[in-house]
Amino acid sequence: MSETPQPVRDLLDRSQRLGADPTTTNYAGGNTSATGTATDPATGAEVDLLWVKGSGGDLGTLTEAGLAVLRLDRLRALVDVYPGVEREDEMVGAFDYCLHGRGGAAPSIDTAMHGLVDAAHVDHLHPDAGIAIATAADGEALTKEIFGDRVVWVPWRRPGFQLGLDIAEVARENPRAIGVVLGGHGITAWGATSEECEQRSLEIIRTARDHIDARGGTDPSVAFGAIRPGFAALPEGERHARAAALAPVLRGLASTDGRVVGHYTDTDAVLEFLARDELERLAALGTSCPDHFLRTKVRPMVLDLPADAPLDHVVARLGELHEAYREDYRAYYSRYADADTPPMRGADPAIVLVPGVGMFSFGADAKTARIAGEFYVNAINVMRGAETLSTYAPIDEREKFRIEYWALEEAKLARLPRPKPLAGRVAFVTGGGSGIGRAIAHRLAGEGAAVVVADRDADAATTVASEIGTTDAAVPVTVDVTSTDAVEAAVDAAACAFGGVDLVVNNAGLSISKPLLETTDADWDVQHDVMARGSFVVARAAARVMIAQGIGGDIVAISSKNGVFAGPNNVAYGAAKADQAHQVRLLAAELGEHGIRVNGVNPDGVVRGSGIFAGGWGAERAAVYGVEESELGAFYAQRTLLKREVLPEHVANAVFVLCSDDLSHTTGLHVPVDAGVAAAFLR
Known part of the structure; x- marks a missing residue:
């Protein structure tokens, strides 16, 4: 394996x-880039290369595999065949013919910005x-006032080859310049x-931030006006209770054109913005930077009621x-769409602002x-800074539409992997x-x-x-299913984490194996409290959300073959x-x-990996059947028709x-996962 070139190591560290x-980018x-020389494996000659962050990558986690590598001479030769701004989208395809070597990421639309500027390193x-x-x-x-001749203003232009030419010209004509401010967009250095x-790059950002702060940027009233009566943030407890109640409603509305997952944010920056006089005016203007509105849609939905x-x-x-909102979005699409525009992707909001409570995305x-x-x-x-300095004036709506429904953006979406079967679902x-x-949680994730x-x-x-992954994949909640308050708090936490709940698995359980005459009231009560009452309490709380x-939605109970099979010495467990x-x-x-x-699942004798068996049930059942506890799994397997041991993964x-679309018309079913226990066949 060849050693990573020094310019690439420096580029990755910087990126x-x-x-x-997140306030930097x-x-x-x-995207970031570096130039350097390498040996052409075909000719052995030294060639000048450009390494640049590829399409869809993230600077904070960038690796060498996320870089596009291009021949600099070929990339710059494209200037001579550039057909003009009306056909500049064709240049993205031309970048593929400038690639060096095998592998690497696809070049992004911003590649020209990096390859045409006469500098060894470029940050956008x-x-x-x-x-x-x-x-x-x-x-x-x-820009002139804040930076003098060190940073030059470049008027708004959609990202592409022409913007790269514009920035290269600015760099040539302004030898003292260290970078540019791109109108409506961002910076390049x-x-x-x-x-x-x-x-x-950091100098430009720091200078801009210091100037905003000096003009009152730390005071939200300067940019956003006074607090509207009744719109201030609710106390934290009330705020989170209201968020938990509203999250499922909003998730359902936002899922009109396709199921989505939600996220709740109530940081100080959000709550201050939502409380102020200028909220509705600024929200209606929408975001400006293309990366922003591609994620947030052209504008948010704003609740106009007090907290x-x-x-x-x-x-x-x-x-x-x-x-x-949906009518307005459909009208927006109709105003600007033409025969070549991709179909409308959905009219639901991506951002909903609720004064006093927070933001739902x-x-x-x-x-x-x-x-x-x-x-x-x-x-x-951005709005706070712009309003502190002047007046917020994002790019116009037509330009936003051109980018939102850009053929290149559509092509990027088409390259995304096919969604997994349970994508968009929230499991509890x-x-x-x-x-x-544990096995179920891993499988569903x-x-x-x-x-x-x-x-x-x-x-x-x-x-x-944490085994499953980041908080985007899984979150823990502590709950005793016998407590109504604890269950409702846990379901509320799920609503705030992911917008709601639509796949519930009632799996919590325990077992105490005793003959009837030795079974105490406490033995009976604890098993019925956890499994019978617990399933009821969880189902009730989840059904309200659904x-x-x-x-x-789906509710699945992990029951047992003992619910229909009369085994010895477990009257409390079997009845529960x-x-x-x-x-x-x-x-x-x-x-x-x-x-x-x-629906339900009826397992039998899950010994290996089972929390119940590890907690003493295994020893009790082994004693009942007169076998060693270590042999209990094999004993259960031998009494089945298939002679196979049941593991947690089989239940998962x-x-x-049961929760997949393949059984979309199935409800009220119990699925045996017992390797074949004839006495437990359902009738």
Whole structure:
């Protein structure tokens, strides 16, 4: 394996530092580059190369595989065949013929900006402070005032080959310049070394930020006006309770054209913006930087009621505003679409602003939803800076539409991998900290669901959630399923984390094996409390959320073959499982009108990896059958028709199938996962 060239190592280090701060550049936004020489493997000659962040990559996590590598001579030769701005999209395809070697990322639309500027290192970034100047009504004058001749103003132009030519010309004609402010967009800086380029980028950002702060940028009233009576942030407890109640309603509305996952944000920056007089005026102007509005849509949906308005009034008003938003978006599409425009992608909002409560953002998965919210926080910072210095004046609506429905953007979307079967679903798994629950949580997450790992053991829940991945994939909640308050708080936490719940697995359980005469009232009560009552309490709390969402859902009970099979010395466990199993039938009959399916899984003897068996049940059952505890799994397997041991993963497989689209018309079903126990056949 060849050694990574020094310019590439420097480029990656610089990129990761710049990308680590969201106020310097947003997720997957901006790009960086370096030039250098390498040996052409075909000819052995030295060639000049450009390494540049490829399409769709993220600076903060950039690796060598995320770089596009191009022959600099070929890239610059494209200037001679450039057909003009009306056909500049064709140049992206031409970049492919400039690539050097095998592999690497696809070149982005900004490649020309890096290859045509006569500098060894180039940064193109989307810093909040820089975009504030770029979107100010008098941005050109501000650029001159703030930077003198060190930074030059470049009027708005859509990213592409012509913008690269424009910046290259500015760099040639202004030898003292260290970079440019791109109208409506961001900044670009360059340098002879990686260190010089990075320091110049940071100098532009720091100078812009200091100037904004000196003009009152730290005081939200300067940019956003006074606090509107009734629109200030609610106390934290009230705010989060209101957010949990509204999140499923909003998620259902935002899923009209396709199921989405939600994210809730109530940072000080968001709450201050939502409380102020200028909220509706600024929100209506929308975001400006292309990376922003591609994630947030052209503008957010804004609730126009005070923070303490009655909840039923708020819900009704949100429905009205949602329909108005959809009509407005369809009109926006119709105004600018032509015969070549891709089909409308959906008219639902990606950002919903609720004064006093916070911001709700939505996307195809939890990561996309979270990032959309982060982009709108960037946009708030931009508006605050622009309004502090001047007047916020983003690029016009037609230009936004040209970028939102750009053929190149459509091609980028087409390259995305096919969504996983449970993408857009939010799963809530009780007893998820060990055994069968852990296996279910992993399987559902692996199929694309965002998972809430619920367990009374906080450490176990946290461990499983961290095994699955980041908080975009799974979050832990601590809950005792026998407590109504605890269950409702856990479901509220799920709503705030992911926008709601639509796939619930009632898996929490325990077992105490004793003959009837030795079974105490406490033995009976604890098993019925956890499995029968617990399933009821969780199903009730989840059903409220699912009904509020209005997009259907699934409830799955991990029951047992003991719910139908009369085994020895487990009257309390078997009766509790029978109760749990019959709830499946009762709830399937009741919740079907809401599109909620309710099904069950009947495992048998899951010994290896089982939390119940490890907790003493295994020793008790082994004693009943007169075998060694270490042989219990094999004993159970030998009494089945298939002579196979049942593992947690087999139960998880059944849960996935029940929740998949393949069984979309199935409800009230119990699926045996017992390797064939004839006495437990369902009748």
